[in-house]
Amino acid sequence: MNRITELFQTKLHSVLNLYFTAGYPTLNDTMPILEALQEAGADIAEIGMPYSDPVADGETIQQSNQIALDNGMSLKVLFEQLKGMREKVQIPVILMGYINPVLQFGIENFCQKCQEVGVDGMILPDLPMDEYEEEYKPVFDKYGLLNIFLITPQTTEARIRRIDEISGGFIYMVSSASVTGKTSGISDEMEAYFNRVNAMNLKNPRLIGFGIKDHETFTKASEYAAGAIIGSQFIRVLQAASDIKTDVVEYIKSVKVG
Amino acid sequence: MTSTEQHKGQETAFAVNAKGYYGKFGGAYIPEMLHPNVEELQQNYLQIIHQADFQEEFQNLLKNYVGRPTPLYYATRLSEKYKTNIYLKREDLCHTGAHKVNNTIGQILLAKRLGKHKIVAETGAGQHGVATATVCALMGLECIVYMGEIDIQRQAPNVARMKMLGAEVRPATSGSKTLKDATNEALRHWINNPVDTHYIIGSVVGPHPYPDMVARFQSIISEEIRSQLLEKTGKENPDYVIACVGGGSNAAGAFYHFLDELDVKLIAAEAGGHGIHSGMSAATTFLGKPGVLHGSKSILMQTEDGQVVEPQSISAGLDYPGIGPLHAHLWDSGRAKFYAITDEESIEAGFELTKLEGIIPAIESAHALSVLKYLNAEANETVVVNLSGRGDKDLATYMKYL
Numbered sequence: 108m109n110r111i112t113e114l115f116q117t118k119l120h121s122v123l124n125l126y127f128t129a130g131y132p133t134l135n136d137t138m139p140i141l142e143a144l145q146e147a148g149a150d151i152a153e154i155g156m157p158y159s160d161p162v163a164d165g166e167t168i169q170q171s172n173q174i175a176l177d178n179g180m181s182l183k184v185l186f187e188q189l190k191g192m193r194e195k196v197q198i199p200v201i202l203m204g205y206i207n208p209v210l211q212f213g214i215e216n217f218c219q220k221c222q223e224v225g226v227d228g229m230i231l232p233d234l235p236m237d238e239y240e241e242e243y244k245p246v247f248d249k250y251g252l253l254n255i256f257l258i259t260p261q262t263t264e265a266r267i268r269r270i271d272e273i274s275g276g277f278i279y280m281v282s283s284a285s286v287t288g289k290t291s292g293i294s295d296e297m298e299a300y301f302n303r304v305n306a307m308n309l310k311n312p313r314l315i316g317f318g319i320k321d322h323e324t325f326t327k328a329s330e331y332a333a334g335a336i337i338g339s340q341f342i343r344v345l346q347a348a349s350d351i352k353t354d355v356v357e358y359i360k361s362v363k364v365g
Numbered sequence: 366m367t368s369t370e371q372h373k374g375q376e377t378a379f380a381v382n383a384k385g386y387y388g389k390f391g392g393a394y395i396p397e398m399l400h401p402n403v404e405e406l407q408q409n410y411l412q413i414i415h416q417a418d419f420q421e422e423f424q425n426l427l428k429n430y431v432g433r434p435t436p437l438y439y440a441t442r443l444s445e446k447y448k449t450n451i452y453l454k455r456e457d458l459c460h461t462g463a464h465k466v467n468n469t470i471g472q473i474l475l476a477k478r479l480g481k482h483k484i485v486a487e488t489g490a491g492q493h494g495v496a497t498a499t500v501c502a503l504m505g506l507e508c509i510v511y512m513g514e515i516d517i518q519r520q521a522p523n524v525a526r527m528k529m530l531g532a533e534v535r536p537a538t539s540g541s542k543t544l545k546d547a548t549n550e551a552l553r554h555w556i557n558n559p560v561d562t563h564y565i566i567g568s569v570v571g572p573h574p575y576p577d578m579v580a581r582f583q584s585i586i587s588e589e590i591r592s593q594l595l596e597k598t599g600k601e602n603p604d605y606v607i608a609c610v611g612g613g614s615n616a617a618g619a620f621y622h623f624l625d626e627l628d629v630k631l632i633a634a635e636a637g638g639h640g641i642h643s644g645m646s647a648a649t650t651f652l653g654k655p656g657v658l659h660g661s662k663s664i665l666m667q668t669e670d671g672q673v674v675e676p677q678s679i680s681a682g683l684d685y686p687g688i689g690p691l692h693a694h695l696w697d698s699g700r701a702k703f704y705a706i707t708d709e710e711s712i713e714a715g716f717e718l719t720k721l722e723g724i725i726p727a728i729e730s731a732h733a734l735s736v737l738k739y740l741n742a743e744a745n746e747t748v749v750v751n752l753s754g755r756g757d758k759d760l761a762t763y764m765k766y767l
Contacts, residue, residue, distance in 0.1 A: 158671075158672065159540065159672040159673045160540070160545065160549055160658060160659075160673050162396065162549050162552045162553060162556075162659075163396040163398060163553075163556065165553070166539075169539055173539075173540070176672060181670040182670065182671075183670070205657075206394060206657050207656050207657045207658065207665070207667070207671045207673075208670055208671035208672065209671070210655075210656060210657065210671060211654070211656065211667065211669065211670060211671030212670075212671065232396040232397065233394045233395060233396055233657065233660075234394070235392060235393055235394060235395070237384065238392065238394075256397070257396065257397040257398075258397060259397050259398050259400075259401075261398075261400075261401040261559060262397060262400065262401070263401075266400075281397065281398065284398055284556065284557065284558075284559045284560075285398070285556060285557045286398075286553045286556050286557060289557060
């Protein structure tokens, strides 16, 4: 069974998903960060595939993308690094990134490599739903990969229902209208939006992303969804880290238990 | 409104389809955060554009504010030189100095009808930024223009014009700090301000419906060419229409009413920079592959790994790593022929027009003029060159070659 599906069968609260950019801070940090995440008790690891033009991302993640590219990261290098990943890492792994590098790699080739190294799903924010259903979904299904879609406070109910139909694993609930790394904290407006979505009885669990950075925001988000995603703040932790393993373990402990 | 009414002209081979594609190119490759805004435009743009009061206001401003129709000028000495009949479509005489204002007027009228009271735009050379700041001043709307930090330094006069017009010019400091990055920042601004802001894209790029919407606002260029040619020559169709292509808005406007007139040869001039094999070029169809940037699938200059490559051209307005999806389709289908014109060739053509006709063209438009020497048009043929902008902004560059 897909590891994301399996996770949510046994755990539906306080699920912690950490985003980091492949090849950042240095090219070969990808596997050490994954191992540290598992050791620290993260539930899902989301690996960013760096891109030259990440329009949905704020400054922190943009810079990590640029540094990773300058370090020599590419999909080819990433799949090399992830070979043998499943001998060491058992938590679900998601690849997140923009569609163009995936298109150039070739959809079938990409999905095949994902299956080979043991990736469980994808977040491709600029892949439209119609194109996904017509051209991509059959290939994703063939290789046992789940595609995770985003919803925002502006996404209509009809569209959320359609996203719920074609999503797998979970739905990425963007907390507010912004690029990544902009917001902080959870407002009354956000609470109303989370409650509205919770009342819809969707088949997929939700993880809240954007604005989650510490124990307080993580705990709060977990009251309204199955858990939360931390991206920009974790990149800042990695940027300042003197020892990846120690600092990752310490940060995740601080998020989980305060 | 039915979908057939929505997509009038869909029976033609070169019109956008209901999903926003021209052949294999187009679509709306956008993050969910932009979806409500883009969908609002998709569902409303044609209906608004077709409203009588919109058309009345649009046509009135084009005539009395922009100065349309722009002349179709028979260039006698240039025609003698190339032994054919050359007409220049004088978009350089538009208010603000280029064709860009046709689109910004259309989009600001649309934005007002959508209830938006803030405008964001990107600009490369500053022409679109000035055209946007101009219509924002005209309509009393708040205006923010993103411009690459490097472009801000090399296009100081246009930065000053935008500021005088009341716009806030924000430097794009990410990536290569030029047009591509200014577009990224404008998109991010729109993501962060989804409710009250309209994004005025300056070219036939971006997610559907932008390429079609901008082409429609620029189509006045070919509409006028047809009636002016009929009046002057007794025939609506020329043998050739030549235009430069960065993103491709002036070319889309100049080609629009000739797309299905297959006897009219459509010629696009891309910026070859130092030459297409120099590594310093912006000739997208020569160097690019299908890819996705800024919300649509098109031809894109990129590495083998799908990272966008930084283009290079003497002309800031053509310094873009992609082309609009309509142009990708015209290239892919063979409907238009593409040339890559080097920096040096464009400067020569700029000086030639200045000396023969007393008209200083924008360096962008000089790329289109450079194609004349490759055309070998017959003495009885008619060639229309879209002179998309005037060269005042480029004087410092021209002076280096004097």
